[in-house]
Amino acid sequence: MRILLAEDDGPLASFVSKGLQAENYLVDVAAAGDEAHAMITERGYDLIILDLNLPHLDGLQVLRKVRSNGSTSTPILVLTQRSEVQERVRCLDAGADDYLTKPFSFAELSARVRALLRRRGQLTESVLRVEDLVLDRVQRKVTRGGRIIELTPKEFSLLEYLMRNAGRRVTRAMIMEHVWNLAFDTMTNVVDVYINYLRKKVDTSPERPLIQTIRGVGYQVGSGS
Amino acid sequence: MTTVPETDFYAAFLHELNQPVTALRNLLELTAYRESNDWPAVVEDALENVERIVELIDLMSELKRLERTPAAPERVDLAGLVREAIEDLGIAAAENGKQLQGEGLAAPAWVWVPPAVLRPALFRIFDDAIHHTPSGQIINIVLRYYSGTARLDIASAGMRFSPSERETLLALAHTSRGPRGAVTRRVFRLALTLRTLALHAAKFALSAGEAPTATLQIVLPVK
Numbered sequence: 001m002r003i004l005l006a007e008d009d010g011p012l013a014s015f016v017s018k019g020l021q022a023e024n025y026l027v028d029v030a031a032a033g034d035e036a037h038a039m040i041t042e043r044g045y046d047l048i049i050l051d052l053n054l055p056h057l058d059g060l061q062v063l064r065k066v067r068s069n070g071s072t073s074t075p076i077l078v079l080t081q082r083s084e085v086q087e088r089v090r091c092l093d094a095g096a097d098d099y100l101t102k103p104f105s106f107a108e109l110s111a112r113v114r115a116l117l118r119r120r121g122q123l124t125e126s127v128l129r130v131e132d133l134v135l136d137r138v139q140r141k142v143t144r145g146g147r148i149i150e151l152t153p154k155e156f157s158l159l160e161y162l163m164r165n166a167g168r169r170v171t172r173a174m175i176m177e178h179v180w181n182l183a184f185d186t187m188t189n190v191v192d193v194y195i196n197y198l199r200k201k202v203d204t205s206p207e208r209p210l211i212q213t214i215r216g217v218g219y220q221v222g223s224g225s
Numbered sequence: 226m227t228t229v230p231e232t233d234f235y236a237a238f239l240h241e242l243n244q245p246v247t248a249l250r251n252l253l254e255l256t257a258y259r260e261s262n263d264w265p266a267v268v269e270d271a272l273e274n275v276e277r278i279v280e281l282i283d284l285m286s287e288l289k290r291l292e293r294t295p296a297a298p299e300r301v302d303l304a305g306l307v308r309e310a311i312e313d314l315g316i317a318a319a320e321n322g323k324q325l326q327g328e329g330l331a332a333p334a335w336v337w338v339p340p341a342v343l344r345p346a347l348f349r350i351f352d353d354a355i356h357h358t359p360s361g362q363i364i365n366i367v368l369r370y371y372s373g374t375a376r377l378d379i380a381s382a383g384m385r386f387s388p389s390e391r392e393t394l395l396a397l398a399h400t401s402r403g404p405r406g407a408v409t410r411r412v413f414r415l416a417l418t419l420r421t422l423a424l425h426a427a428k429f430a431l432s433a434g435e436a437p438t439a440t441l442q443i444v445l446p447v448k
Contacts, residue, residue: 103279154313173276180313182345185280187356190317197316216269 001117002026002044006036006062007051007079016049019106020113033057037065040074047116049109050096051079052087060087060094067095075116079104107217108174111165128163130222133202133210135163142202149201154179158194159202162211162221171218195219232393234401234417237408238285244410245274245281284417291424292401296339298425300448303343303375304334304368310347311366314355322360325351329368336375337448338425349418350379350441353411358383362437375445382437386412391431394419398429419443 003020007013008031017027028043030036033054040048040062048066052059063076078096080088088099097119098112128135132145140156142149151159157179162170172191176182195211203209212220249271256267308330315325336343354364364381386394389404394412396403398419408416419429422443430442 103282180348182348183283184345184349184352185276186348186352188314188317188321188352190314190352193317193320196320215265216272 001046002028003047003049003113004028004030004036004039004043004045005049006030006033006054006059007049008032008054009051016106016109019110023110025113031055033059033062037062040066041069045074047113048074048076049079049113050076052081052091060090063091063094063096075119077109077112077116105171105173107169107171111168111170111174114168115164128160128166130163130166130210131208133163133221135160144202144204151198151201155194155198155201159198159221162219165220166222167220169214169217169220175218191218231402232405232408233403234285234288234397234413234420237397237413237416238281240408241281241410241413242278245277249274249278284414288417288420291342291421295424296342298337298339298446298448300335301338301340301343302333303336303338303377303445304330304332306340306344306347307366307368307377310344310351314348314351318355318358318364321355323355323358324363325355325366326363327366327368330366334368334370334375335447336445338422338427338445342421342425343445346418346422350415350443353415353418354379354381354383354441356383357411370447371444373447375447377443377445378440379443380438380440382439384431384441385433385437385439386431395429395431398423 003025005013005017005020005027007016007029010031013029013031017029020027028039030039034056036050036054037057050059050062054062059078063078066074066076075097076095078088078091078099080091080099080101091099097116100109100112126136126138128137133142134144135142137160142151142156142159158175161175161178173183173185175191176184176186199209199211203211210221214220252267252270252274307327311325311327311330318325351364351366358364358381362382364379364383367378367380369376369378389406390409390412393403393406393408394416397408397412397416401420403416419427422445423429426446428444431439432442433439
């Protein structure tokens with residue numbers, strides 16, 4: 001998988017690039033908007049990570065040029081500043097597939113990259129499987145080893161999010177944002193409580209637990225690849 | 226009358242920011258200059274401090290954005306949002322030996338506030354109340370209509386503040402200016418949350434009822 005990272009901040013570009021390379025992606029870096037646009041038109045990328053504050057041609061202009069071409073359906077992840085909500089809206093309207101606000105954690109960037117790369121396949125995938133755990137999004141049904149598991153709507157959403165990111169670490173903040181649609185650092189242990197409820201229903205056999213706690217990070221369903 | 230020097234969110238923000246940055250700096254310096262076999266613990270501590278800094282930036286960014294351009298109000302069911310928050314956070318409260326209960330929530334209660342501001346604010350306020358309420362006690366949330374407004378009372382021992390904290394909290398929430406002095410992390414966070422509602426016509430009061438309970442009142446416009 002080849003990724004273009006358009007970011008003019010050298011240290012940040014280096015850090016992100018190394019992190020993605022460690023996850024076996026091929027990464028090209030562009031430090032200016034015009035350079036990024038030229039690279040996108042010359043080479044095929046599986047995903048583009050686009051900072052909005054680029055010299056020469058800003059990120060939004062690059063985005064509009066790429067999408068106006070019509071031939072490029074490559075997923076684009078935009079990096080924005082936290083306070084610029086209108087800018088984020090403009091980016092999504094202009095054809096960005098997702099955005100991430102700075103300062104971001106690499107774990108979240110990595111998760112969003114994976115999600116975007118899998119999205120087209122995932123959209124048609126109504127059934128998620130991790131070992132013998134099966135979640136049917138259409139029928140809203142969960143089974144493990146053929147045994148039906150009754151979940152509340154919130155537990156179902158939580159398990160679905162974990163299974164969509166199977167084999168990968170997700171932080172409590174990511175869970176709060178994606179399952180509760182809330183971006184704040186809760187002082188109560190609401191995420192841990194829901195995870196424990198889920199564990200009691202899903203991991204009834206202690207020999208084969210699927211929901212793992214990752215110290216200092218969060219949780220993971222299934223083993224990493 | 227002497228003018229009392231005031232503090233504001235930006236002064237409190239810088240004070241709050243100093244603490245995790247100092248902790249992070251010390252943690253990394255100490256780790257760099259000594260042999261350590263416990264890197265996971267160091268990283269965990271460092272990440273906690275980074276999360277705290279990010280949260281502060283988030284809160285201040287949100288406030289700055291809303292001060293510049295308040296969000297558009299909509300007709301939104303306050304009772305429904307409160308029920309949702311109680312259902313989600315009540316489980317966490319119960320696990321910690323606390324009870325979150327609501328009254329007056331059966332019928333819709335339409336208020337005129339941006340839902341994107343109201344919903345996270347309610348979750349943050351309830352989250353704060355649960356966290357600061359001692360185990361074995363109740364957080365009682367009551368919704369009432371009063372002369373063209375909706376009033377939400379959050380009563381619990383966790384809502385009890387010292388007189389100076391109360392003064393600072395309400396002043397910061399209503400005007401973004403408070404009396405000069407140190408602002409605790411809790412007062413800062415809660416005042417920021419209330420301020421986002423105040424920018425959309427909400428008003429607050431903190432009444433100390435019979436000890437140990439105290440009540441935070443949030444009054445919201447109705448349409």
